[in-house]
Amino acid sequence: MIELQDVSKAYGDQVVLDRFCHVFATGSFTAISGPSGIGKTTLLQVIAGLLPIEKGQIVLDGQVTNAQDQILHPSVRRIGFVFQFPALWPHMTVRQNVLYGLMHQPRSLQEERLAEIITALDIADLLDKRPAELSGGQARRVSLARTLITHPRLLLLDEPLNNLDARLKDQVLAIVADYRIKQQATVLWVTHDPGEVSGLASAVGQFNPGGLV
Amino acid sequence: MNRFTYAGRARQTRSAWPERFGHWPFLLLIWLPLAVLFVRAAMGLPELALRDGRLFDWAREAWLLIKTLVYASSVAGTVCLIGFLTAAYVIGPGQRQIRSLTFLLLISLTIPSSVHALGWLKWLGLIRQLGLDGVASRGWVVSWLVQSMAMLPVGLLIIAGGVLVQNREHFLAARLLGPDSRFVVKILPGLLRPQLLAAGAIVWILTLNDYAIPSIFSVNTYAIEIFVEYSSSYSLARTILKSLPLVLLQTAVLTIILKLVPQVFLSGRLQDFSSLKVRFPRSLGVLAGLGSLLAVLAAAIPLSVIFLSKEMWLDLGLTFGQSVTDYLTSLGISALAIAIGSPLALSMARWIHARGVSRKGLFLILGPVAIPGTLTGIALIHLFNHPWSNWIYNSLLLPVLAILGRFLPFAVLVILAWLQRLDRELIWAARLLEPDDARTTRKILIPLLAPGIATGATLLFLLGLGELGATVLTVPPGFSTLTIRLYNYLHYGATDRVLGLSFLIILTIVLIWVPLLFWQRSRRS
Numbered sequence: 001m002i003e004l005q006d007v008s009k010a011y012g013d014q015v016v017l018d019r020f021c022h023v024f025a026t027g028s029f030t031a032i033s034g035p036s037g038i039g040k041t042t043l044l045q046v047i048a049g050l051l052p053i054e055k056g057q058i059v060l061d062g063q064v065t066n067a068q069d070q071i072l073h074p075s076v077r078r079i080g081f082v083f084q085f086p087a088l089w090p091h092m093t094v095r096q097n098v099l100y101g102l103m104h105q106p107r108s109l110q111e112e113r114l115a116e117i118i119t120a121l122d123i124a125d126l127l128d129k130r131p132a133e134l135s136g137g138q139a140r141r142v143s144l145a146r147t148l149i150t151h152p153r154l155l156l157l158d159e160p161l162n163n164l165d166a167r168l169k170d171q172v173l174a175i176v177a178d179y180r181i182k183q184q185a186t187v188l189w190v191t192h193d194p195g196e197v198s199g200l201a202s203a204v205g206q207f208n209p210g211g212l213v
Numbered sequence: 214m215n216r217f218t219y220a221g222r223a224r225q226t227r228s229a230w231p232e233r234f235g236h237w238p239f240l241l242l243i244w245l246p247l248a249v250l251f252v253r254a255a256m257g258l259p260e261l262a263l264r265d266g267r268l269f270d271w272a273r274e275a276w277l278l279i280k281t282l283v284y285a286s287s288v289a290g291t292v293c294l295i296g297f298l299t300a301a302y303v304i305g306p307g308q309r310q311i312r313s314l315t316f317l318l319l320i321s322l323t324i325p326s327s328v329h330a331l332g333w334l335k336w337l338g339l340i341r342q343l344g345l346d347g348v349a350s351r352g353w354v355v356s357w358l359v360q361s362m363a364m365l366p367v368g369l370l371i372i373a374g375g376v377l378v379q380n381r382e383h384f385l386a387a388r389l390l391g392p393d394s395r396f397v398v399k400i401l402p403g404l405l406r407p408q409l410l411a412a413g414a415i416v417w418i419l420t421l422n423d424y425a426i427p428s429i430f431s432v433n434t435y436a437i438e439i440f441v442e443y444s445s446s447y448s449l450a451r452t453i454l455k456s457l458p459l460v461l462l463q464t465a466v467l468t469i470i471l472k473l474v475p476q477v478f479l480s481g482r483l484q485d486f487s488s489l490k491v492r493f494p495r496s497l498g499v500l501a502g503l504g505s506l507l508a509v510l511a512a513a514i515p516l517s518v519i520f521l522s523k524e525m526w527l528d529l530g531l532t533f534g535q536s537v538t539d540y541l542t543s544l545g546i547s548a549l550a551i552a553i554g555s556p557l558a559l560s561m562a563r564w565i566h567a568r569g570v571s572r573k574g575l576f577l578i579l580g581p582v583a584i585p586g587t588l589t590g591i592a593l594i595h596l597f598n599h600p601w602s603n604w605i606y607n608s609l610l611l612p613v614l615a616i617l618g619r620f621l622p623f624a625v626l627v628i629l630a631w632l633q634r635l636d637r638e639l640i641w642a643a644r645l646l647e648p649d650d651a652r653t654t655r656k657i658l659i660p661l662l663a664p665g666i667a668t669g670a671t672l673l674f675l676l677g678l679g680e681l682g683a684t685v686l687t688v689p690p691g692f693s694t695l696t697i698r699l700y701n702y703l704h705y706g707a708t709d710r711v712l713g714l715s716f717l718i719i720l721t722i723v724l725i726w727v728p729l730l731f732w733q734r735s736r737r738s
Binding site: 045048050073074075076077079080081083084085087089090091100101103146150 | 636638639641642643644645646647648656657660661663
């Protein structure tokens with residue numbers, strides 16, 4: 001469960017989150033919509049711990065993530081984040097990109113998870129390539145693989161279907177739906193068009209600075 | 214069901230160390246000597262006032278300052294004008310030629326200004342031999358010409374860089390709405406205003422602090438006056454007092470242009486304008502062609518005088534043989550400056566980046582640029598000339614610190630520019646997967662920033678190789694650098710040796726630049 005309690009965040013004079021309150025139940029799939037620039041992406045980024053908040057509290061499964069000027073490191077929140085663009089590290093191969101989050105785990109677990117994810121996402125042929133050699137759709141699938149291989153309990157997706165063709169959109173939707181069921185994960189999906197996840201979302205919220213409506 | 218957990222690694226953390234404390238090494242290394250210098254000078258002022266009835270001939274100093282300011286302003290104006298005309302060619306008919314000129318300009322950027330002067334002296338002498346006796350070999354006018362040509366690569370690279378990072382749509386929209394001539398005259402200068410102002414201000418500051426070219430053409434400028442003051446009186450208070458008007462003026466200009474820095478250096482990505490062939494009206498085409506010709510001359514004249522000198526080639530072996538120690542000393546000092554400076558520059562850039570680029574942050578980086586090299590050298594001498602710090606004072610660490618004091622700000626700016634252009638999602642993706650920030654720095658941040666770090670380090674190395682103002686004061690007894698030897702040869706009129714050493718410097722520059730450019734190109738591809 002994710003609880004946002006009176007969370008405030010501003011960029012200079014522009015208040016983006018103003019005493020934002022909301023509770024996302026475990027295993028829920030929430031689509032968040034709203035106009036561009038209103039703060040949907042910022043909401044995901046503060047939940048992930050990528051941006052600090054000025055006031056309030058974020059609680060993940062009972063654990064306070066920000067207390068007394070200290071924030072829980074993003075990597076220990078067990079959150080997966082799919083950015084608007086794939087954000088693959090260009091100096092690493094696909095294999096190195098995908099396995100980065102499992103670096104501290106035993107080799108056997110790495111291999112097991114890798115085999116699992118490359119089958120699910122059909123990226124087995126790409127493992128030794130560099131990101132520059134991938135097409136847009138391939139890069140998006142590799143990015144998803146890097147996110148899902150660590151089995152995050154919370155999946156944050158920031159307009160993940162942008163610039164994808166219809167076939168790829170269906171593919172990404174199917175992967176996320178499958179992952180959510182298998183891992184009982186909570187999903188927050190930011191989109192301009194709630195219709196694109198209408199079959200999956202358990203709730204659709206319109207963003208405003210004080211909470212979801 | 215998850216088979217692994219993060220238990221035991223679930224730690225509370227703040228942001229990475231360099232993002233919180235990365236500014237301290239920079240402040241201690243760069244600002245502390247300057248702060249100590251000004252405090253000690255201020256403490257010495259009352260005694261100075263009691264001892265000397267009349268400190269300086271203020272009317273003479275003021276007149277010299279005005280002349281120097283006019284001189285620097287006219288150089289800056291000339292560079293901006295020629296720079297704009299040439300840079301306009303980047304999107305015009307001569308874009309291929311301008312691109313091939315870039316490498317030549319990069320090389321001429323690092324040629325010591327004294328060699329520029331020597332090249333022009335030689336060519337002006339040839340023109341006089343053709344019967345044009347009116348061409349002067351000394352004085353303000355010829356010094357202005359040579360200084361402008363020596364500074365042209367700096368200005369041109371900034372302005373042309375400004376053209377290349379413009380939004381393509383700006384150009385396309387303007388071309389849809391009117392003829393190309395109107396675009397070049399009405400739109401382009403407005404789009405390039407930040408770059409023109411920044412180039413003008415940087416050239417202005419560099420000219421005010423350079424005394425190599427004016428001294429060769431028997432012109433007395435305020436920067437020479439400061440050097441002479443310290444060399445003759447060894448009085449810290451007198452030197453600082455005399456340099457104060459110059460430092461204050463430069464600081465004021467620097468503060469004003471700081472708000473342009475993010476626009477000029479920290480934003481935008483290189484665009485490909487090869488398909489955009491803007492047609493210039495004939496008159497403008499002629500002017501742009503003339504500007505380009507001057508840019509070619511600025512690079513070609515110092516190079517030609519080096520490569521066409523028969524005596525230089527004959528004496529080359531001897532010149533090299535006599536300079537090996539100085540050459541190795543110069544390389545060692547510059548290499549050490551890189552080793553110490555690169556991590557500091559990265560830390561400082563990360564600290565600024567984490568807080569968001571602000572005027573205050575930029576002033577912390579670039580403020581020392583307003584301090585003449587002579588004062589940087591004096592500051593280090595006064596900070597380290599104590600029994601407890603003799604191991605620094607009597608070693609080559611002192612000139613290393615002098616080079617860092619003068620040029621580390623540029624390395625920080627280069628790395629900051631790369632950091633600002635880096636997609637933050639690339640770092641965030643790593644932070645979501647890896648709790649150890651040091652590892653994220655090592656595995657993700659440094660490889661992504663490698664071209665920027667390498668460019669900053671190379672800049673530090675090359676500028677350090679040609680530094681004179683501060684190193685001449687800080688090199689310990691028994692040592693000399695290539696630039697000091699070059700300046701000595703120049704002083705004694707040993708022209709062929711000067712050209713030989715210049716050739717050595719250019720060779721070093723090429724050997725460093727070429728692999729760097731190829732490496733960057735291979736990374737881009």
